[in-house]
Amino acid sequence: MGILEVKNVGKRFGGLQALGDVNLSVKENTVHAIIGPNGAGKSTLLNCLVGKLIPDTGSVMFDGQSVLGRKPYEINQMGISRVFQTPEIFGDLTVLENMLIPCFAKRDGAFSLNAITSVPSETDVLEKAEAMLVEMNMADKRHMHSASLSRGDKRRLEIGMCLSQEPRLLLLDEPTAGMARADTNNTIDLLKEIKEQRDITIAIIEHDMHVVFSLADRITVLAQGTPLVEDDPQNIRGNPKVREAYLGESA
Amino acid sequence: MNVKPDFSKNANAATTAPAFLSVWDMHAYYGESYIVQGINFNVHEGEILALLGRNGAGKTSTLRSIARTGSPMVTQGEIWLDHQPLHLMESHEAAAAGLGLVPEDRRIIAGLTVEENLQLAQIAPPIGWSIERLYDLFPRLGERRKQEGVTLSGGEQQMLAIARALARDIKVLLLDEPYEGLAPVIVDEIEKTLIHVKEQGMTTILVEQNAVRALELADRAVILDTGGIVFDGTAAEVLENAELRAEYLAI
């Protein structure tokens, strides 16, 4: 049994069957990559996992509990964090504040009327956020408005925010898109390290094969809403169907 | 010392190269932060220029300055496109003069369908590729012509953004990370298209994190770092110069 069990999930948008019949099992403490052509339904699948969309059919179990029918914040409190395809951060807040919010959410739960203490006096949370900023190599930008970060930086910030929640399952939707090569490599290292240290499971969507092959323990190829194959990275690389439908010559 | 060339006349090949697009001593700010710090470069007709640099180097800002978006604010400098002074124009005039930008966050217009997004590009002359021809290039878009543009998958949106630029008859195409989020096969497709339009005489500036890929396509390269130009030469030179690659491109 994997920590995440997706069974027979289907989703239609009007006339379009975006997800056909998806079965997926993600093992604890592995990196599971989902790849596939554009519009294959990868992001849609992720949306079904975090409560952004409700699948028409099927079930999604996380750690033995169903996530369907729960609000996004409840799912997150169960231990699932998500990085979006286009960065979703608090643009009006500073980088440090962005980092503080997930730390508070982790400590205080979904709601807390903590209106009397001041933020600077919450040393434990502050320390944690600062540490995460250092880890993400963004400590020098802590007082910038996050809206004015360059896009690569926004993405790194978002990853940091999710990591600081210490999720059990981290969902990444193209985390390195638009990231400079050096940072991409840093991110790969960081994710590897985190997986090792923190006992975390990662599901990642990526088009950058360099990232996929350096990280993934297992790869599912999705095409037109249904899994084409699921296998080890080596076998996927060699699979002619995948090469033709997805990788092209450049792989 | 640089001497300012006279762009407005038919530039004399002897003094300066017969540049098609010239950027001269351009400075730009976001509010009070000084981002583009006095850059000069030329692009010749029909060539592909790769504009490279780390995250936050100022690539996007440079493209947006050329396209006259107003943000960042260009405080000084001249931009000439085929003897037309872009720096005196507003963005819609620059677009009419022959500039097309594929912005980095795609900027698909909410509330409009795929087809309307394309039609919108053909309201103001000059008109380029027909919508049917664009659908031939990106069949996925043709299949989704009635779908609201912003609900497309990430990669599909990227296709739409590129198609929208081609829908206008442009002389210079500014591409801000066009491959981002695209499946490798599609990237191959687009590369072919770029070569095709280049053969027809289109001039292109390409910003791309996948530097090797960009350099293999490009004729020349400009490398930016913290808002200034640190290298301007042929693409081959960059590929050969390991030091340069390591320092600015981390490859």
Added chain:
Amino acid sequence: MDAILLQILNGLDKGSAYALIALGLTLIFGTLGVVNFAHGALFMIGAFCAVTVQRILNLSYEVVDETQKDFLGNPLKVKATYVESWFGPEMGGAIIDWAVPIAIIFAIPIMILIGFVMERGLIKHFYKREHADQILVTFGLAIVLQEVIKYFYGANPIQTASPEALSGVANVGALFGTEIFYPVWRIVYFFFSVVIIGGIFSFLQFTTFGMVVRAGMADRETVGLLGINIDRRFTIMFGIAAAVAGLAGVMYTPINSPNYHMGMDFLVLSFVVVVVGGMGSLPGAVLAGFMLGILEAFASMNEIKSFLPGIDQIIIYVVAIIILLTRPRGLMGRKGVMEE
């Protein structure tokens, strides 16, 4: 039965007034995204165009009539209008009588001009600003316009009658074989509204203008990058909206005597209509206008008031609340328009 038919007519008539005012507002507020608290003022200015035309046509010189005395006991100065002395009492009288329809001809260019000036001079700088700032600036503008009108025309209502030929009542019931008398001018108002609403619809529906403006609303920058001069289109849109508001005002004058704060009276209501109709939707605004008009007419019937006292005072708000709670974006709202 007749009573119900009559209330339906009343509802349609009220509704056409609401729809027309809301239509102008939704062009600015629902489409351009500017919270325009000066819209009521535009409506009011339209009405005062009619007042002004009437005043101009009534411009007169004084003739001393020794046989009569004024309130201080001096010989009475009798007024004679220039129009009548130029065109003769017959023709002149007719021209004065038709002041309100004549005002329409003047109001269109004037209102468009006011719209242009307002947009170019002020609103243009506020598209990107927060709604709060838009509220403050347009509210300030509304006060200023209102006070200027008050300064010149006073605070009391000014009677502006419809032409003799269009006043009085007509038997609408003839269509159904009964007798239902309804004021002619209100019927005119209804058809006028339908024509204007239809005209605006077809303009925005059958041309790309509407799409471009909507696109510009969603993302000005990108539309600019596609070579479209969005500023100019916004200005035109504003001019149209001002003209629609102004025409609604001109036509409304014979129904209720205009005064300087009539705009404020309608302002809140028109915002409610637009939002209930759904942001960004023209048909929504029109539908909501008619719906609220009819409901209001029914709520003011004695039969209903007697078991729900005061319902006519709150019916619009009650309906608004119910609709907004059951339909997240009003009747026909577009996603993403002013939802944050």
Added chain:
Amino acid sequence: FTNDPTGSSVTLGFNVPQTGPYADEGADELRAYQLAVEHLNGGGDGGMMNTFSSNELQGNGILGKEVKFVTGDTQTKSDAARASAKSMIEKDGAVMITGGSSSGVAIAVQGLCQEAGVIFMAGLTHSNDTTGKDKKANGFRHFFNGYMSGAALAPVLKNLYGTDRNAYHLTADYTWGWTQEESIAAATEALGWNTVEKVRTPLAATDFSSYIAPVLNSGADVLVLNHYGGNMVNSLTNAVQFGLREKVVNGKNFEIVVPLYSRLMAKGAGANVKGIHGSTNWHWSLQDEGSQAFVRSFGTKYGFPPSQAAHTVYCQTLLYADAVQRAGSFNPCAVVEALEDYEFDGLGNGKTLYRGEDHQCFKDVLVVRGKENPTSEFDLLEVVEVTPAAQVTYPADHPMFAGGALGSCNSGA
């Protein structure tokens, strides 16, 4: 006592609506106040000071002190009116507050003046409550009220329209409207009229079509509009639009009655007022000496005749000054004593009494009609009947005025 004027001048507070729907009435009141102050200080032609039955006023101010005034804006809102009155009392040291153009405001300010210990001379307020359940010892009203309108109108209506009538009331849904509706209905029912329906209309309504339409089928043959200001202008206009005036119901011509009329309203409703009856406190066309004197000095100064609001407040200013003069003191309690049960003449409505029990004034009430052929823009109403004071007088404990207590005068000491 509060704000005892110690210097060479005394300050009065004129608190009128300068913004909002009654701003024009407020402006006219201000003109009359200025005129009154001018006359009190010995300027101008003296106006009604010359016709006033009391000869105490000398044209040298009040008790020899020059009269100064401050003005404020009530905005026709109780809150704003009280704020403005408070600032006159607390900041400017006014010993008397006067003005207003709506009953709610008058009652609210009257309450304030009672608490603060200054005299309040109510301006235009027609609700029975002002000198009924909300009466206050420090407040006096020169204007007439709903009951008096009914009492004055009833005999005229009887003569004109007979005793067999079905009346339909449209009433502005707030306290003034209710008291007027009650008064008129009682007065007409006493004639033998039948009240078909009493319908409340929202104060904010601008289009009354949906309230007018049911009148057509109700069997009523008289419509009573208990509306004031913009409400009345619109409801009357709408009623005429719907052809009510041309209708014949129960074999009789359909009639409309507007119990409280003013010239400014008549102007707003234009031709629609022609032939419609109502009551008013005073009209410039009155031929008595006092009215003539007032119209002359007002008309000469401003170029048009005064409204009833202007007349009311002018009288009140003179009456206050006269009372102080007679009492020999600005002390509110002395003024109250001087005004209570004071009878005088020469201020336009014949012999007038300020009744001590409720501080209501009793004088002749005018029944007017919209003029068919006005000779000028001011000549909109004609007086059909001057109802003598005796006919509109009621006992102080009349049920319509029950509840509340006058209390005792408060000098603020």
Added chain:
Amino acid sequence: MFGLDKKDTRMLLVVAILTLCAPFILNPFPTDSAMAQFNAGYPDLMQRFVIFGIFAIGFNILFGLTGYLSFGHAAFLGVGSYSAVWMFKLLSMNVVPAILLAVVISGLFALLIGFVSLRRSGIYFSILTLAFAQMSFNLAYSVLTPITNGETGLQLTLDDPRVLGVSATADGSIPVTSLFGLEMRSTFEMVVGPWAFQFNAGYYLCALVLLAAFYLSIRIFRSPFGMMLRAVKSNQQRMNYTGLNTKPYTLAAFVISGMYAGLAGGLMASMDPLAGAERMQWTASGEVVLMTILGGAGTLIGPVLGAGFIKYFENIFSKINDTVLHNWFNFMPDGLEDFVVFIVHPFIGKGWHLTLGILFMLVVVFLPGGLVEGGQRIAKWVKGRKDKDDSSSATKTPAE
């Protein structure tokens, strides 16, 4: 100090000094001078300044932090006023129970309206709140007259029960509001040369409440709760996917700001025991919106400034009339005097609205951050002249 950082402490102290010395500061002109017209240091207006300041501070907790623009906040103020007056009628003239009840009732009312309205966001939310408030106003004006006394407003009368007090005083008047015997209207007048300063018990009570309210709002702004609210404004989606439930956050902010409004309403009734229905009208709700924006939404001190600004105009400008103008300008030759008066005339007295409208426009156009930004610019200019090479201004700190 007080758990605030240095900057906030300084601001709190400045506000404290300003409010406590207001009777001096607001009366800068000698009583008999022509400029005395501009003096605002009399009890009623000073009370209004601070009461509307409280109202605006509360409104800003909702609007400034979460961006939810309520167009019905006046309803809570009205409800607070009515509750307080009822307390005076039924219980006693002591202001404490009245104010407490005002806060509690308006809090409950806010909970109800907030719970429903917060199901929508953006303009839809604004219109829902507007609809609720307009309904309350219309009903208060007519059908609910037995509770609200309609148009006239709820007033005290001589026959109210007042179980813990007296219905009428010995000399037959209505008793006055007090704080355990200290009458709210008692005023001590201090005459210094040509100046007269008034120290009013009611004002000082309001001022202390304002300081407490202001202090609390600083704490809220600087607390994790305040940060969460700003995050809600910035990106609700991210909030949800970060495991935070936005609804209770916004609802709590709504209720808190409703209670502030109720507090203001209760104080208003305590200073002047009358509650009018117009307090609940949309124009009143609009006024607090304008105050907040005019002062600077999302800043701490802005709403108070905005409230003062508008109230000053309403009460001072509207009272300038032609006679006053002639007094000011009578040093000029006659013709010129008349001309100047003629020019100024439309803007004062009954034209005060015109001036206010023009000022609204000028402020938004030239000071996008409201009056606070004006202050900041002046401060910066002064500072810039002191040390020209201070270049730390590049980073934009959240304004206060």
